[in-house]
Structures are given as C-alpha cells and as structure tokens.
Amino acid sequence: MIEGSSKNKSLVDGNALFSLVMLAVIAMVVSIGAIGIVSIAKSKGTGGASASGTTTVQVTLSEFKVTLSPSSVPAGNVILNIHNAGSAEHNLAAKALSKRVPNIPVGGNATLDLGAISSPVELICEVAGHESSGMKATLGIGAASMDNMASGSETQMTNEEMDAAMAAIAKRFPEKTSVTGGQELAPKILADGTKEFDLTAKIVDWQVDAETTVKAWTYNGQVPGPQLRANVGDKIKIVLKNDLPESTSMHLHGLRVPNAMDGVDPLTQDVIKPGATFVYEFTAKEAAIGMYHSHHNGQVQIPNGLAGSLIISDWKELVMNKFASKIKDANNKIEQEVVMVLNDAGTIGLSLNGKSFPATAPYTMKVGETMLVHYYNEGLMTHPMHLHQPRGLVVAKDGKLLDSPFYMDTLNVAPGERWTVAYTATDKGAWAWHCHILNHAETPQGMKYMVTAVIVS
Ligand SMILES: [Cu+2]
Numbered sequence: 001m002i003e004g005s006s007k008n009k010s011l012v013d014g015n016a017l018f019s020l021v022m023l024a025v026i027a028m029v030v031s032i033g034a035i036g037i038v039s040i041a042k043s044k045g046t047g048g049a050s051a052s053g054t055t056t057v058q059v060t061l062s063e064f065k066v067t068l069s070p071s072s073v074p075a076g077n078v079i080l081n082i083h084n085a086g087s088a089e090h091n092l093a094a095k096a097l098s099k100r101v102p103n104i105p106v107g108g109n110a111t112l113d114l115g116a117i118s119s120p121v122e123l124i125c126e127v128a129g130h131e132s133s134g135m136k137a138t139l140g141i142g143a144a145s146m147d148n149m150a151s152g153s154e155t156q157m158t159n160e161e162m163d164a165a166m167a168a169i170a171k172r173f174p175e176k177t178s179v180t181g182g183q184e185l186a187p188k189i190l191a192d193g194t195k196e197f198d199l200t201a202k203i204v205d206w207q208v209d210a211e212t213t214v215k216a217w218t219y220n221g222q223v224p225g226p227q228l229r230a231n232v233g234d235k236i237k238i239v240l241k242n243d244l245p246e247s248t249s250m251h252l253h254g255l256r257v258p259n260a261m262d263g264v265d266p267l268t269q270d271v272i273k274p275g276a277t278f279v280y281e282f283t284a285k286e287a288a289i290g291m292y293h294s295h296h297n298g299q300v301q302i303p304n305g306l307a308g309s310l311i312i313s314d315w316k317e318l319v320m321n322k323f324a325s326k327i328k329d330a331n332n333k334i335e336q337e338v339v340m341v342l343n344d345a346g347t348i349g350l351s352l353n354g355k356s357f358p359a360t361a362p363y364t365m366k367v368g369e370t371m372l373v374h375y376y377n378e379g380l381m382t383h384p385m386h387l388h389q390p391r392g393l394v395v396a397k398d399g400k401l402l403d404s405p406f407y408m409d410t411l412n413v414a415p416g417e418r419w420t421v422a423y424t425a426t427d428k429g430a431w432a433w434h435c436h437i438l439n440h441a442e443t444p445q446g447m448k449y450m451v452t453a454v455i456v457s
Helices: 005-013 015-031 033-043 143-149 159-171 315-327
Strands: 054-062 065-069 076-084 090-094 099-104 109-117 121-124 136-141 195-209 212-219 228-230 235-242 250-253 277-283 288-294 307-312 336-345 349-352 363-365 370-377 383-387 391-397 400-408 410-413 418-424 429-435 451-456
Touching: 054 090, 054 336, 065 121, 065 136, 076 090, 076 099, 090 109, 099 109, 109 136, 228 235, 250 277, 288 370, 288 418, 307 336, 307 370, 315 370, 315 391, 315 400, 315 418, 336 363, 336 383, 363 370, 370 410, 410 418
Parallel strands: 054 076, 195 235, 228 307, 336 370, 363 451
Antiparallel strands: 054 065, 076 109, 090 099, 090 121, 121 136, 195 212, 235 277, 250 288, 288 307, 336 349, 370 418, 383 410, 383 429, 391 400, 391 418, 429 451
16 A cells, blocks of 8 residues: 555545544644634734745636636745636736736646736736736735635634634545545556556546646646556656647656656657657666656646656665664554655645645554655645654655654655655554645635644554
C-alpha cells in the first residue's frame, strides 16, 4: 500500500473506524482553534496581512464575466492565472499598468504577471464589446482578502454562524470524490524485461472536493498522475501520448537520465504536438524520489495537474537500513509509505494530492508504527507542512539519504523539492496535518484546502 486513498475507502466503509473519524473531526475542530482565532482577529479588523510574497489569483473568463479568486489580495507581487472557460475567445488587460495577454482560445490558459501592486487594479477583456457586456472586474487590495478565498463572500458572520460553518465543513471529512490521484500504475513488462508505463495527457473534469469540479490537466485522468515505481537496474520506457489542446513535454525531475530524455523542449527534444506521442527511455541507475511533470508552459500545465511521482528503489528498506536505530519502530520496519503532492495554483489550487479539505485522504497508524512520507511540491509557493503529534525524522532530501537526519514538526517544502520524513506515532488520537500558512488551511467558514489528519489508534 503506497497511497492513502484506499485507506480512505476502508475508513468510510469500516464501522469500527467510523468512530475514529468522528473523533478526528472533533479533535481537529479543537486543535485548529488557534487558526480560528487568527480569522476572528482579522474579521475584527485587527489582523494585518502584509505578505511580501507573491499572490496567485485565479481568473476565469466567460460570457460575459471576469471572475477573480480571491477578489482581493495583500499588497505585493501578483500573478494572474487566467482560464478561458467561455465559448468564445477572450483576452485580459490591466490598462493602467499597460499589461495584457493576447486572445486566449476557448479552454486555453495564460498567465499575466502584474508585478508589485499596492492599489486596486481594473481588469477588462479588450475584445470589442466585451467590457461593456460585463467583462470587467477590480482586483482589490486588503488585509482580510485571503479570508474570502473559500466562498467569495465578504459578509461578516456572527460568532455562532462561524462556529456552525466550521463544524459543518469538518463533519464532511473525509469526503468522498469520484477519483483519487497518484494510484500506482502497474507497468507492462516487455520481452527484454523493460518496464513500460503508458501515459496520456488529457483534460478531465476533476473533483477537488465534492462541491468543486474543475478542468484538470492530467496524466491518465488523475491528479497527481499515476505513481510509477521501478528498481535500480530496470530499463524504463514511458510512452506519453498528448491529448491536450496544446503542445507539451515531460521532464524527469530528480532522475538520472540521458540528456535527450530530460524532457525540455525545445532544448532536448521537439514539442509533443497535440495528438502526437513521445517515448522516454532510460535505465534506472540510482535510487530516486523522482517527479515527472510538464516542462512546456509549465507554470500553467503543472499546477493544472500535469505532475506525478516516479520512485526508484524500495525506500522503506533504504531508510530502515540506515536509520532503524533512530526511528525505533515497534515492528522494526516502516509500515506505510505515502506520497503527498502539494499544489497551490492553476485550476486545482491549494491542495494535497489534488484534493482540498474536506476531500483530502486521512491516514491511519498504530502507536509505535512508522509512516514514510515523501513531500512533493508541484506548486508556486513554499509550504511549511506541520503534523501535530507523531515525531518526524527527516531522512532524505530530493531522493538522497541525509548524513545527519533531524527531527522537526514543521518542514518548509519549496517548489520542486522532495523531502522524505519518517513519522513514528507515539500517542493515540486524531492529529491534524496541514500547511501552516494559515490561509492555506483555514477560512472563516472553517478548515479548507491543505488539511488532513493522521488517526493513531
Ligand atoms: Cu501552504
């Protein structure tokens, strides 16, 4: 068992475990209380978000509307991720800043870097007649703006309304959605022993949670893409068919491959045009916690979903061979291995393995057991990942075992990084597990986005 998704199913089905999930809900409502206090402070106007980082705003164009999420941002650098969800071509301009993107085809995407802004920005579609038909919006500046990411609502709630909303969303956890991402893909074994993995890049409807369906750019209809596994010495063939409306290519990130297989068009290969197929072939020379992801219009294609894990070697064994004395697992083995792909942009947005709380998968452990987690960041921001109780020993960075492993409860995972952590459970309970950038985990309506739980029995 690699991914937590089938755990999710057994949790939902199992009566014995149902009470644990309820316990999880109650414990999480209590344990993220501190985050709730921050939201309350903001709604009283005492909070001052003065983020100096970059805020990504999702812009959706349709006939005849410009929808912004969030609709206001802290002063600072702003990048617009624009999607044309309409049935005609549209563009987008910030005239006052002399910044614009040309016409975007139906279903297409574009990015517009506004640079640093400190006052509201008017955004319009410049196609003749579209602005006057309603295609205009104002991106506001304000400290409380990120609070509105969940609902788009600017209404102030009473304390009772806020408590009720928070309880209601927590009760939905773990919410079932139609497809989970990162399912292990069994290779075809060819006559010479080569492991062949067949991937098709295509756009599908994807449930980020039960109430939110987006157009995801996927490998084989999954976000993250299917998990690929092989051993050192294996010959690997990845056959990538492009069924996207635009060209693509696929980089094998953190894997030692010949230059021609590095997947960077137009440098190491030609683009893979819509309808075309490209074959990546290499022999796995060393253990790796590899990513495969788009390297073409990557700032749009990857956050929209084109990323997955490619793991070389048995990492449960590698880690125990080197660190058993520090991990002190009750059974002297690692019982569970999990890949957690972080994302924060594109059509998928803030998510863990392509899902937003309450649709994120919970994990179960017994006291004394160890769960090996490979954090992957495929987004545009660093996420400080925080697991409330089990003890975390950081054992590898980017697929290399550390000489000096270290303990932590919060770990910054920057874009492109992979960190491998051995969590050993020491106490029973339902322990929240979330990104500690507070508005990546909580809204005035309750927990959201990059939150899940580890249930220790
Ligand atoms: Cu985060």
